[in-house]
Amino acid sequence: MKRETEWETFAHEADVGVRGSGITLAEAFAGAAMAMMSAICDPARVAARDAVTVVCTAPNEEMLLVDWLNALVYEMATRHMLFSRFEVSIGDRHLLATAWGEPVDVAKHQPAAEVKGASFCELAVRQEADGRWTAQCVVDV
Amino acid sequence: MDLAKLKQRGPFEWVLPATGRMRVPGVIFASRELIEGMDAKVREQVANVASLPGIVAASYAMPDAHWGYGFPIGGVAAFDADDGGVVSAGGVGFDISCGVRTLHTRLKLAEVEAQQARLADVLYACIPAGVGSTGGIHLDAAGMAAMLKGGARWAVQEGYGTEADLIHIEEFGCVAGADPAAVSEQARKRQRDEMGTLGSGNHYLEVQAVSEIFDAAAAKAYGLAVGDVVVSIHCGSRGLGHQIGTDFLREMVLAAPGAGIALPDRELACAPLKSALGQRYLGAMRAGINCALANRQILSHLARQAFAEVFPGARLSLLYDVSHNTCKEEMHTVDGRRRRLFVHRKGATRAFGPGHADLPHEYAKVGQPVLIGGSMGTASYILAGAAGTEERAFGSACHGAGRAMSRHEAMRRWHGRAVVDELAGRGILIRSPSSRGVAEEAPLAYKDVGAVVDASDRAGLARKVVRLSPLVCIKG
Secondary structure, X not given: OOOOEEEEEEEOOOOEEEEEEEOOHHHHHHHHHHHHHHHHOOHHHOOOOEEEEEEEEOOOHHXXXXXXXXXXXXXXXXXXXXXXXXXXXXXXXXXXXXEEEEEOOHHHHOOOOOOOEEOXXXXXXXXXXXXXXXXXXXXXX | OOHHHOEEEEOOEEEEOOOOOOOOOEEXXXXXXXXXXXXXXXXXXXXXXXXXXXXXXXXXXXXXXXXXXXXXEEEEEEEXXXXXXXXXXXXXXXXXXXXXXXEEEEEEHHHHHOOHHHXXXXXXXXXXXXXXXXXXXXXXXXXXXXXXXXXXXXXXHOOOOOHHHHHOEHHHHOOOOOOHHHOOHHHHXXXXXXXXXXXXXXXXXXXXXXXXXXXXXXXHHOOOOOOEEEEEEEEOOHHXXXXXXXXXXXXXXXXXXXXXXXXXXXHHOEEEOOOHHHHHHHHHHHHHHHHHHHHHHHHHHHHHHHHHHHOOOOOOEEEEEEEOEEEXXXXXXXXXXXXXXXXEEEOOEEOOOOOOOOOOHHHOOOOOEEEEEOOOOOOEEEEEEOOOHHXXXXXXXXXXXXXXXXXXXXXXXXXXXXXXXXXXXXXXXXEOOOHHHHHHOOHHHEOOHHHHHHHHHXXXXXXXXXXXXXXXXXXX
C-alpha cells in the first residue's frame, strides 16, 4: 500500500532531481518539497517548530511547482531556516502552503549544499495511470 | 555518447552537423575517451542551443562538458543582436559569474607546511562558509546599488583590496551596463546577509602549491615557480545571482511564445537582445556579475587577513580572476568580419590568447590566465589562453573537472570523516562545517581534471602552464 505522500531524489549529472508523488496534486507538491529538503540535509534532523506561510500563483501546474520550490528556497535563504514538514493546498493554479522548520544549526543539521534554484530541467507534473500525481524537476545545488 | 552522429574534424574536435531545427552545427572539443564518457544529453543540449535565434558560427562544448539544464555545462554560444539574436537566462544559469580567482602568497611550500594546521584553522575561522552562514557586511539600499554598479571596484573603494587587484580581473573588476533597478527586491533581500560568504556545494577556498610547470615562459609571466604557494577561491554571486536567474528564467519562459521563440527546452528560456526584457535581463545579469566580483574581492580581503595572522607581513597579490557563468558583450572576427557578439559561457572560461587588448600588460605576450579547479583531493591547473582560440570558440576553454557521479551516489559511497582522514594522511587538510558536504565532494566523485586540461591544451583552446596541488581546503 503506497503512502499518501512519497518522495525521492533522482540522479542528474551536475545537480539533483527531486520528485514527489501523492494521491492528490497537493501531496505530490509536498513530496517534491521534502525531496528538495533531503538534497540539503536529512529532514529527520530538522524540528518542525516554526511555521511559514507560502502563497504562489502560476499560469500552469508545472510553473506552479517551480514557483513553489523557489518560494521555499527564498524563505530558507532569507530566514536562514530549514524545513521538514509541509501542508499544501492547491486550487485553480493557486497554492497555499505552510512549511514548518527551524533555524539552520550547522552542527545539528549537517547541511551539505544550499539549493540555488528550481529549474525547468526534467520538469513534469502529471497524473499517472493509477491516479496518483507526480511532481518533479531538477534543482541547482 | 555514441560517436555515430559526430564527424571528427581533428583529434580533439568533433562536429555535429546541423540538422532539423539547428541553425548552425555543434562542435565538441574533447578526446575520444572524454566524448565516449559524456552523457548523450550533452549532444542533445548542444543541438538545442544551435537552434536558438541569431546564434553565430556554432554551438560549442568544452572538454569538460556534461549534462546541464538547457545549455550543457561547458557550453559556449554567441549571438548577434542584429541577426535577431537572443540572451538566455538559462544559458547563464543560476550562479551568475561563478568563477575562480587565484592569489599569489609569495610564500614557499616549506614555510606553509610548517604552519599548515594553524593556517587551516585561521582560514576556517575567517571565511564564512556553508549553508546559512552570514557575512559581516550588511548593505543598505544605497550601498547595494553602489556594489551592483561597481563590482570589485566598489569593494576596493570600501577598503577590501587595492587598485592593483582590479587590473587582474576580467573587465578590470567592474562590468559596464549593470542596472541595479532591474534587480528584484527579493534578489536584494537574499543578498542582505551573504556579502563575503563562500557558499556551499562545490565552492571552496583552497591553499595550493605549484607542483609542476609545463610552460616556463607563461609561468614566469604569471610569477609562478615550483613550490610557490597560492590561494584559489571558487564561488559566485550568492543569493542575489541565484534569484536573478530564478526571476528571469520564469519571465523568459512565459514571454518566449509572444516573441515568436519556440523553445526546444524551457530551460533555454531567452529573449531577443533587442527587446525590453532582453535588455532588462542584461542589466540585472551584469549587476549579478558585479556582485560576484565584489564577493570574491571581499573573500580575498578575509584571506589576506588570515594569512597576515599566521604569516606576519605576508602580502597576497591577485594573479587573476575568471568567471565561468556569464554572457559578455565582446568583439569577434567571424568570416573576416568584426562583429559585436553576446557570448554565453555556461561552465566555460573566457580564454583570450596572446596580444588581446583586454589583458593586463604583463600577460599580453602569453595570454590570459585560465584558472581550472579540480576536486579537493586531486589537482587544479592554470592554463593560458592559446593563440587563435578566438577563431575556435570565441576565446573560451574548459572550467573544471565535472562530476563523475551524483551527489546521492557519493554520499552513499563515502563518509565525510573518512574522506577528511584519508586526505589528511596525504597532507591535505580539509575544514568544513558539513561531513555530508565533504562526502558529496569526495575526490573520486569528480572526473579526472588532468584529462580535461590535456584535451583543452591539445585542442588549442588553452595551454597548460602549471599544476597546483592542494594543501588546505575550506569547503562550504
